[in-house]
Amino acid sequence: VTTVSISVLGVEVTVDGDDEGIRRRLLEAYPACSTPITGPAAHRASHAIHVRERDGAFELQVDDRDHGAPIASRPLAFAQLVWEINQLVVRAPSPYLLVHAAAGGLDGRAVVMVGPSGAGKSTLVAALAARGWGYLTDEVAAIELDTATVVPYPKPIALDASACRLLGIGTDGDREGDRSVKVPIALGMLGGSVAPRSRVAALALVQVAASDRPAVRPLGKAAAMMGVSQQCFNLAEHTTRGFAALADIVRAAATVEVAAADPGATVELLRRVVEETDHA
Amino acid sequence: VKPRRAPDLAVERFDDELVILDLAAMQLHHLNATAALAWELCDGSRRVDDVVAAVALETGMPPGAVDEAIRTTVDQLVARALLVPEPGTA
Numbered sequence: 024v025t026t027v028s029i030s031v032l033g034v035e036v037t038v039d040g041d042d043e044g045i046r047r048r049l050l051e052a053y054p055a056c057s058t059p060i061t062g063p064a065a066h067r068a069s070h071a072i073h074v075r076e077r078d079g080a081f082e083l084q085v086d087d088r089d090h091g092a093p094i095a096s097r098p099l100a101f102a103q104l105v106w107e108i109n110q111l112v113v114r115a116p117s118p119y120l121l122v123h124a125a126a127g128g129l130d131g132r133a134v135v136m137v138g139p140s141g142a143g144k145s146t147l148v149a150a151l152a153a154r155g156w157g158y159l160t161d162e163v164a165a166i167e168l169d170t171a172t173v174v175p176y177p178k179p180i181a182l183d184a185s186a187c188r189l190l191g192i193g194t195d196g197d198r199e200g201d202r203s204v205k206v207p208i209a210l211g212m213l214g215g216s217v218a219p220r221s222r223v224a225a226l227a228l229v230q231v232a233a234s235d236r237p238a239v240r241p242l243g244k245a246a247a248m249m250g251v252s253q254q255c256f257n258l259a260e261h262t263t264r265g266f267a268a269l270a271d272i273v274r275a276a277a278t279v280e281v282a283a284a285d286p287g288a289t290v291e292l293l294r295r296v297v298e299e300t301d302h303a
Numbered sequence: 304v305k306p307r308r309a310p311d312l313a314v315e316r317f318d319d320e321l322v323i324l325d326l327a328a329m330q331l332h333h334l335n336a337t338a339a340l341a342w343e344l345c346d347g348s349r350r351v352d353d354v355v356a357a358v359a360l361e362t363g364m365p366p367g368a369v370d371e372a373i374r375t376t377v378d379q380l381v382a383r384a385l386l387v388p389e390p391g392t393a
Contacts, residue, residue: 245320249333252322259329263313266324270315 029053029108032165032176033067034115036108040074042081048101052179052209068115072107074100083107098206105179105207109162112176113256119165119174120265123254126159126173127151128218132297133173135164136281137254138229143283145205146186147229149213150286151293153190157218158210163256166223168268171275177217179207189286224300225277226251227293238282239292247278276300305389306354306377307347312385323385332383337362337369341376347389351377 026039027049038049073084081100083090085107094100113121124137125144134151136144145161152158160176167174182192183205192212210217228242228250242250248270252258258265277300283289313324319336334342340361344354355373359366380386 243320244317245322245333248315248317248322249331252324252331258324262326263324266313266315270317270322274317 027053031108031112031178032115032117032119032121032163032174034112035067035069036072036111037070038072038074038104038108040076042074042076042097044097045074045076045081045101045104048097048207049104051211052101052105052207053177054209054211068111070111072104074104085111099204102181102205102207105181109178113163116260117165117257119167120258120261120269121256122164122166122251123162123256124164124251125161126164126221128157128159128173128221129155129294129297131219131221132224132300133159133164133218133221134225134227134293134297135166135173135223135251135276136227136229137164137251139254142229142231143186143286144229145180145182146189146286147281147283147289147293149180149182149186149190149208149215150290152180152210152215153213154287154290156215156290157221158213158215159218159221166269166272167220168261168265168272170220171223171268171272172220173223174220175217177210179209180213181205182208223272223276225279225293225296226273227279227281227296229281229283231282238280239289239296240280242278242280244273244278248273305347305350306345306381306386307389308342308345309385309387325384328384330383332385334385337372338376338380341373342380342385345377345380345386 025046027046029036070086075082080093080095082093094103124135125148126133126135127148136147138144148161158177159173161180163176165174165176226247277296279296311326313326315322321334321339323332340358341354344357355366355370358373359369
C-alpha cells in the first residue's frame with residue numbers, strides 16, 4: 024500500500040491504495056499542491072481516500088464512505104479521484120472566498136474567469152498556461168479578501184477531447200472511446216508553471232460561444248458582481264463582510280464578458296485587458 | 304401600504320444599480336436604476352403613491368409615465384422579500 028498526501032488551501036487529503044498507476048498520476052498531477060494555510064487553525068480539514076483495484080476495476084472510499092459502483096478503468100478512476108479531492112476542498116470551511124472560476128496570473132496580476140461548467144474555463148486557462156501565463160486554478164479561484172489576491176490551487180486541468188485537440192495534447196488513450204470525458208491533465212504537459220499569489224486585475228464572465236469569433240466585451244460592474252457572486256461556493260460562510268469585500272474587488276478590477284470560441288485569440292484579448300489595468 | 308426595506312440584506316451599489324444579498328435566504332438580486340431608486344425610497348414613511356411621485360421628481364418624468372412601472376416594481380420587490388409592508392399600515 025502506498026500513500027500520497029496532498030495539501031491544498033488548508034485541506035489535507037491522504038490517498039492510499041495499492042495501484043502504482045494511480046500513485047504515479049497523483050504525483051505527476053499535483054506536484055505543486057502543498058499550499059500552506061494562513062489564518063485560524065480551525066479552517067484546516069483532513070480527509071482520507073482509499074483506492075482499491077480489484078480484477079481491473081477500481082473502488083473509491085472517501086472518509087469511509089463508498090463512492091458507489093466500481094470504476095471500469097484507471098483513467099476514469101483517476102478523474103473521479105480528482106473530482107472527489109476538489110469536492111473536499113470546496114466543502115471545507117475556508118478563510119478564502121471560493122469562486123467557481125479558472126484563473127491565470129501574469130506578472131502578479133490575475134484574470135479570474137467565472138462561469139458555469141461547460142463554458143470553457145479550463146480550455147481558456149490551459150491556453151493561458153501554454154502561452155506563458157502562470158496557472159492558478161481551472162476550477163476554484165481562492166480569493167483572499169483582505170488582499171484581493173488569488174491563492175494558487177493548481178489542480179490538474181480537466182479537459183475534454185476537443186479542448187485537447189485545440190491545444191495539441193494527445194490523451195485519446197485515456198478516454199477509451201468516450202471523447203466527452205474530461206481527463207485531468209498535468210500542468211507539465213502544457214509546459215506551464217504555477218503562478219504565485221496574484222492580485223485580481225480582471226474578472227471575466229465566460230459565456231458559451233455562439234460563433235467562432237473571439238469576443239471580449241466590457242461588462243457593467245453590477246452584472247459582474249452578480250455573475251461572480253452566483254458562482255461563489257461559500258458566500259454564506261463569509262456573509263456581509265465577504266460580500267462587501269467582493270464588491271470592492273469588482274469595483275477595482277476590469278470587468279468583461281468573454282465568448283471563448285478560439286482560445287488562442289481570446290488569450291491575446293485578455294492579455295490586453297490585464298495590461299490596460301496598469302494604465303487605468 | 305407603506306413598504307419599507309427588508310432587514311438582513313447586504314447591499315452594494317454600482318453607479319445607479321444595486322446588487323443585494325438576502326442573508327436569510329442567501330439569494331442574490333440585481334436591481335436596475337429605476338428599481339434601485341424605488342427600493343431606496345421605500346423607507347416605511349411613504350405610501351406607494353408617494354414613491355411614484357418621488358421617482359417622477361427624481362427622474363424628471365411625469366408621474367403618469369412612471370406610475371404603472373413603479374407599482375409593478377414595488378410589487379415585485381415585495382414578492383422577492385426585499386420590501387415588507389410597514390407594521391400596522393397594511
